[in-house]
Amino acid sequence: MITMDNIIREGNPTLRARAKAVSFPMSAGQKQLAHEMMEFLENSQNSELAEKYKLRAGVGLAAPQVDVSIRMTAVLVPDENDKPLFKHILVNPTILSESVKMAALSEGEGCLSVDRDIPGYVPRHDRITLRWYDLDGNKHVDKLRDYPAIVCQHEIDHLNGVLFFDHINKKNPFNVDENTVILG
Numbered sequence: 001m002i003t004m005d006n007i008i009r010e011g012n013p014t015l016r017a018r019a020k021a022v023s024f025p026m027s028a029g030q031k032q033l034a035h036e037m038m039e040f041l042e043n044s045q046n047s048e049l050a051e052k053y054k055l056r057a058g059v060g061l062a063a064p065q066v067d068v069s070i071r072m073t074a075v076l077v078p079d080e081n082d083k084p085l086f087k088h089i090l091v092n093p094t095i096l097s098e099s100v101k102m103a104a105l106s107e108g109e110g111c112l113s114v115d116r117d118i119p120g121y122v123p124r125h126d127r128i129t130l131r132w133y134d135l136d137g138n139k140h141v142d143k144l145r146d147y148p149a150i151v152c153q154h155e156i157d158h159l160n161g162v163l164f165f166d167h168i169n170k171k172n173p174f175n176v177d178e179n180t181v182i183l184g
Contacts (some may be wrong), residue, residue, distance in 0.1 A: 002040040007112050008067050016161040018021045020169050024137035034089045037074035040068045052102045058112050060151050062158035065113050073155040077148045086148040090132040100123035102180040109164040120173025124150045
């Protein structure tokens, strides 16, 4: 079971490396890691289990965050009733297209690998078309918008060695383009 002790923190070079593509068929170890990453997200969103295991709540966890530099991430975005809105393990995800319109979360972004609060808007594309593969190598294409699109872009950044605060305006953290939608 993955706990906060298994998640590497900023400063670890794995977080700044470009992760390697996953080959199919996936190894048993890679599939096991995928299931454990999703289990972490499920546990972290369950208040009793999160408290019991001292987990910070998360909606995404990329393999590089557990020090495995492969292009795989688990995403579990709940809807307003805490039911899964977008729940998948994304293998070799690629953004095929993105909107010109940008969006940012009103409360900013956080990260399981970053233990400090870094205030500021993180501009992301409001809509994306995402291609990804499941654990069996089947291709999927999804059109995502708003929060699920933001979460997937955050996770794909991890696969490219980018952290959320790299996107924050250094001089004025709450300055974004006038056409940017602030969500939440």
